[in-house]
Amino acid sequence: MMLKEYEERGDKVFLLRGIVEVRIPIKAYERLIKRKDKEYIISFGEPRKVLNHITKRELVFVTKESGIPLLGSSSFGLIDRGTNLIQVRPITGCNLRCIFCSVDEGKKSKTRATDYIVDPDYLVEVLKQVVEFKGEGVEVHIDGQGEPLLYPYMEDLLSKISKIKGVSIISMQTNGILLNESKISALEEYVTRFNLSLSSLDRDTASRLSGIKYPVERVTRNAEMIANSKADLLIAPVWVPGINDRDIEKIIEFALEINAGKRFPPLGIQKYIPYKYGRKLKKVMTFKEFYDRLRKWEEEYGVKLILKPEDFGMDKRSRIPHPIKKGEMHSGRIVANGRLFGERMVAVRDRVVTIRCDKRVGDHVKFRITADKDGIFYGEVV
Numbered sequence: 001m002m003l004k005e006y007e008e009r010g011d012k013v014f015l016l017r018g019i020v021e022v023r024i025p026i027k028a029y030e031r032l033i034k035r036k037d038k039e040y041i042i043s044f045g046e047p048r049k050v051l052n053h054i055t056k057r058e059l060v061f062v063t064k065e066s067g068i069p070l071l072g073s074s075s076f077g078l079i080d081r082g083t084n085l086i087q088v089r090p091i092t093g094c095n096l097r098c099i100f101c102s103v104d105e106g107k108k109s110k111t112r113a114t115d116y117i118v119d120p121d122y123l124v125e126v127l128k129q130v131v132e133f134k135g136e137g138v139e140v141h142i143d144g145q146g147e148p149l150l151y152p153y154m155e156d157l158l159s160k161i162s163k164i165k166g167v168s169i170i171s172m173q174t175n176g177i178l179l180n181e182s183k184i185s186a187l188e189e190y191v192t193r194f195n196l197s198l199s200s201l202d203r204d205t206a207s208r209l210s211g212i213k214y215p216v217e218r219v220t221r222n223a224e225m226i227a228n229s230k231a232d233l234l235i236a237p238v239w240v241p242g243i244n245d246r247d248i249e250k251i252i253e254f255a256l257e258i259n260a261g262k263r264f265p266p267l268g269i270q271k272y273i274p275y276k277y278g279r280k281l282k283k284v285m286t287f288k289e290f291y292d293r294l295r296k297w298e299e300e301y302g303v304k305l306i307l308k309p310e311d312f313g314m315d316k317r318s319r320i321p322h323p324i325k326k327g328e329m330h331s332g333r334i335v336a337n338g339r340l341f342g343e344r345m346v347a348v349r350d351r352v353v354t355i356r357c358d359k360r361v362g363d364h365v366k367f368r369i370t371a372d373k374d375g376i377f378y379g380e381v382v
């Protein structure tokens with residue numbers, strides 16, 4: 001809701017240490033004080049938090065008014081890794097709990113403290129600027145630390161992205177569970193390619209991998225419907241050694257049978273990689289083992305499995321200039337809690353920087369930028 005709407009509803013809007021806060025006044029718990037021409041509120045009540053209905057984590061609404069920049073974080077917003085592909089991350093949080101998940105997503109995550117949801121108009125506004133900088137032939141890839149189809153404004157977002165001059169491909173990474181016939185027919189108008197994560201066709205194995213009672217039939221039906229739609233389909237299993245070794249061949253056969261990959265490769269087999277803050281499994285394959293096996297299957301099935309960026313029309317492009325650099329000292333306001341426990345997000349020069357500290361949202365901090373990886377910034381308080 002806009003601030004005006006809160007005021008019209010009769011709620012009071014207060015300026016609290018420079019942050020606009022909306023509170024429904026409950027006299028017993030709040031006391032008003034006046035300083036100069038500003039009203040401040042002292043609240044003795046618990047702060048109100050919006051929670052993600054699946055993960056039950058704090059959900060931060062990233063709007064233009066929130067002062068949270070959309071560049072600089074790997075959790076939400078936009079990522080430019082120096083190619084014609086821009087990653088768009090509208091939401092965090094997931095309906096699955098994959099045992100291999102690189103971002104430790106879903107309920108009962110041990111590492112994730114906060115979820116984010118981005119206002120679609122804000123996302124489109126900043127994306128337009130990035131696409132304009134990149135030039136023609138841009139791929140917008142909707143992905144995220146979580147399941148993108150949980151985003152309630154997806155159709156609106158895609159419709160607006162499809163109108164941006166310079167965007168030639170819209171692709172989406174999804175676990176496909178939330179799709180159905182009507183969703184697919186709505187999304188096929190905008191989505192050029194769905195990358196569907198499907199790691200087993202066996203219900204028990206898929207359930208073990210996803211951490212839920214996995215609806216195999218629903219996902220395979222969705223895969224067929226995508227393959228028969230205007231959109232292209234790429235099936236992207238994660239090969240988890242010791243668990244789905246026998247399933248990968250069955251998935252290759254399934255992808256070929258339903259004619260996945262009209263314009264792009266039909267399969268994008270991924271090797272399980274243990275990530276620092278992801279879920280760890282004991283058995284890990286070497287890259288040699290992985291590629292040797294893919295090469296064998298390529299011969300056996302006559303299908304391309306070792307993929308290169310060129311297979312997706314990707315090329316190198318200048319990066320959007322970074323207004324802050326590694327080693328520099330800055331100070332800024334904490335605009336939100338960070339994605340991981342103990343992290344905070346600071347805004348500086350239209351970028352968000354992740355730092356570790358125990359100060360609160362609204363406080364100012366001085367910090368040094370310690371890392372800049374593809375425009376994703378980390379800092380250390382000094």
Ligand SMILES: C[S@@+](CC[C@H](N)C(=O)[O-])C[C@H]1O[C@@H](n2cnc3c(N)ncnc32)[C@H](O)[C@@H]1O
Pocket residue numbers: 094100101102103143144145146147148173174175196197236237238270271272273274275278
């Ligand atoms: C983090 S998920 C987010 C999008 C969506 N939830 C999904 O699963 O498609 C992005 C992709 O990374 C894959 N993935 C997750 N954890 C991985 C890991 N540890 N190693 C390799 N790939 C992984 C997923 O299977 C998926 O294809």
Ligand code: SF4
Pocket residue numbers: 094095096097098100101102103104105106145146147175
């Ligand atoms: S891999 Fe994707 S579907 Fe599985 S838990 Fe992680 S974000 Fe969710």
